[in-house]
Amino acid sequence: MKTKLPVTIAFLTGIFMAFAYFVERDNVAWVRILYEELNQNNIVLAVFVLFLGVGTLLIRHAKKIRDRNSDSIYSWVVIVSTLAVAYIGLFQTTGESIGANENFQWIFNNFQVPLSATMFSLLAFFVASAAYRAFRARNTEATLLLIAAAIVMIGRVPIGAVISDGLNLTGSFSLPAIAEWILDIPNTAAKRAITIGIGLGMTATAIKIIFGIERTYMGSGK
Amino acid sequence: MIFNFLISSDAFFKADHEVTLIACLLFMGAILYTLAKARRGADLYIRSIPGLDAVNEAIGRATEMGKPILYCPGLSSAADVATLASLNILGRVAQRVANYESRLIVPHRDPIVMTVAKETLKDAYLQAGKPEILNEEDNFFITEDQFGYTAAVNGIMVRERPATVFLQGMFFAESLLLAETGNSIGAIQIAGTDAVHQLPFFVASCDYTLIGEELYAAGAYLSKAPDLMSSLKAADLIKGILWVLIVVGLVLTLLGNASIFEVFGK
Numbered sequence: 001m002k003t004k005l006p007v008t009i010a011f012l013t014g015i016f017m018a019f020a021y022f023v024e025r026d027n028v029a030w031v032r033i034l035y036e037e038l039n040q041n042n043i044v045l046a047v048f049v050l051f052l053g054v055g056t057l058l059i060r061h062a063k064k065i066r067d068r069n070s071d072s073i074y075s076w077v078v079i080v081s082t083l084a085v086a087y088i089g090l091f092q093t094t095g096e097s098i099g100a101n102e103n104f105q106w107i108f109n110n111f112q113v114p115l116s117a118t119m120f121s122l123l124a125f126f127v128a129s130a131a132y133r134a135f136r137a138r139n140t141e142a143t144l145l146l147i148a149a150a151i152v153m154i155g156r157v158p159i160g161a162v163i164s165d166g167l168n169l170t171g172s173f174s175l176p177a178i179a180e181w182i183l184d185i186p187n188t189a190a191k192r193a194i195t196i197g198i199g200l201g202m203t204a205t206a207i208k209i210i211f212g213i214e215r216t217y218m219g220s221g222k
Numbered sequence: 223m224i225f226n227f228l229i230s231s232d233a234f235f236k237a238d239h240e241v242t243l244i245a246c247l248l249f250m251g252a253i254l255y256t257l258a259k260a261r262r263g264a265d266l267y268i269r270s271i272p273g274l275d276a277v278n279e280a281i282g283r284a285t286e287m288g289k290p291i292l293y294c295p296g297l298s299s300a301a302d303v304a305t306l307a308s309l310n311i312l313g314r315v316a317q318r319v320a321n322y323e324s325r326l327i328v329p330h331r332d333p334i335v336m337t338v339a340k341e342t343l344k345d346a347y348l349q350a351g352k353p354e355i356l357n358e359e360d361n362f363f364i365t366e367d368q369f370g371y372t373a374a375v376n377g378i379m380v381r382e383r384p385a386t387v388f389l390q391g392m393f394f395a396e397s398l399l400l401a402e403t404g405n406s407i408g409a410i411q412i413a414g415t416d417a418v419h420q421l422p423f424f425v426a427s428c429d430y431t432l433i434g435e436e437l438y439a440a441g442a443y444l445s446k447a448p449d450l451m452s453s454l455k456a457a458d459l460i461k462g463i464l465w466v467l468i469v470v471g472l473v474l475t476l477l478g479n480a481s482i483f484e485v486f487g488k
Contacts, residue, residue, distance in 0.1 A: 022243050027233045042301070046334060053333025053363030060362050071381065112367070119369035120395065126402040134426035191418055194434040198416040200460055201438030202303045203246065204453040207253055209306060213449050216313035216345075216441060217306050217338055 007212040013038065014210035058082065148182055155179025241486055248463075252456035259455075260448035266455055273412050273430030274443050280410040281318050284385035290325035291315075292384040294375060294400065296391020296415070297368060300334045303438075304416045308391035309335070310441030311414070313342045315388060320350035328361045329378060331371045336363045372396040376403040389413040389428070390437065393420045401427035414440060 061075035208214035414432030442450035
């Protein structure tokens with residue numbers, strides 16, 4: 001029963017959602033209502049589970065503080081900031097939207113946004129180190145990648161056109177045109193092949209889950 | 223309207239989804255056919271996937287070094303098929319980790335995925351016969367914020383210095399931040415994603431990368447269960463059909479007949 005009930009729910013829900021995808025929901029009321037209801041339930045479930053998630057986060061850090069972990073100062077930061085933001089968001093919000101809560105918005109704009117921007121900006125340095133590693137001409141394939149990447153990078157910036165003019169490369173032989181060709185033809189072909197594989201893999205996994213062939217995700221893998 | 227005979231109103235089914243519906247039914251039929259064949263004991267050959275062959279070696283290395291293994295199940299929700307595929311891989315990886323009695327750290331961005339992973343881990347350790355060594359505190363939620371999660375996972379990598387890092391599932395702009403940090407600590411990294419735009423970053427920074435469909439094949443590949451492997455053969459069958467259709471489309475187009483695009487445009 002512990003396995004059969006979830007598998008049955010997954011089967012019925014999966015079949016219905018697949019069916020609803022093909023139905024003109026605006027014309028078929030019962031399909032539309034059930035479809036919207038299931039999506040709403042998903043949101044309700046997410047809210048409940050979020051409490052569980054935040055609970056495990058707080059417990060984990062509380063234990064670190066209790067155990068006098070060497071990094072427990074960060075656990076204090078997590079607990080205090082989580083509770084403070086939750087308090088400001090839950091108890092200082094008047095009206096319908098949290099957007100009107102000035103304190104909450106101040107925290108968001110002055111902590112959340114710069115911290116996220118800092119993490120994102122690190123990407124520039126990591127791209128440089130990854131590119132250096134990827135473009136080392138260790139073998140034939142890596143050399144081809146290096147040449148293609150160099151052409152695409154130069155061809156996509158204005159200096160590419162200037163270099164082409166200087167070398168008297170015109171029309172299809174200019175660097176911008178070659179860069180465009182690399183992106184549009186071999187690159188798109190490879191991407192489409194990968195996309196077809198992904199589509200088939202995704203559909204196969206979905207079918208296996210709907211029919212209960214694949215159950216590892218619910219802790220009943222064989 | 224192919225399906226008008228089934229219904230009273232011609233607006234019941236979406237007219238532009240006919241080809242998709244036929245393709246889905248065809249694929250479903252192919253899976254059921256290969257499943258029946260697999261259950262009759264047919265030999266299902268699957269090509270070698272180096273990234274998955276390296277799983278045992280990567281876990282063994284972490285065990286020998288006395289270091290933990292970090293498994294990141296992606297940043298998407300449980301509604302994403304890539305996340306479910308990642309959880310399937312997590313189950314197989316956790317069984318091996320339990321056998322080696324190593325430590326497995328699984329940080330989450332989505333609390334639903336965390337809850338599902340908890341069950342997956344419990345079952346994996348139970349199947350390995352070692353439920354008592356599962357540390358549930360190592361399966362935890364961090365935050366739903368993309369870069370907050372990334373910062374936390376990078377911090378875990380730098381402090382705990384895992385010997386093996388699995389990055390499996392759906393990733394976005396943080397893929398390179400995670401993979402490069404893993405690379406900087408000298409961990410063996412096995413990545414897998416169906417996010418086409420993130421694949422080059424993983425290829426550049428990780429030791430092994432499961433490209434697209436390999437992520438979905440991983441669960442079946444690691445388990446070697448005929449029921450699961452049958453879907454891979456079904457996908458190959460459909461790929462064969464697609465290949466024929468592409469060649470037919472190419473020939474027809476070269477002959478000046480583009481009608482095939484009208485059919486498959488639906």
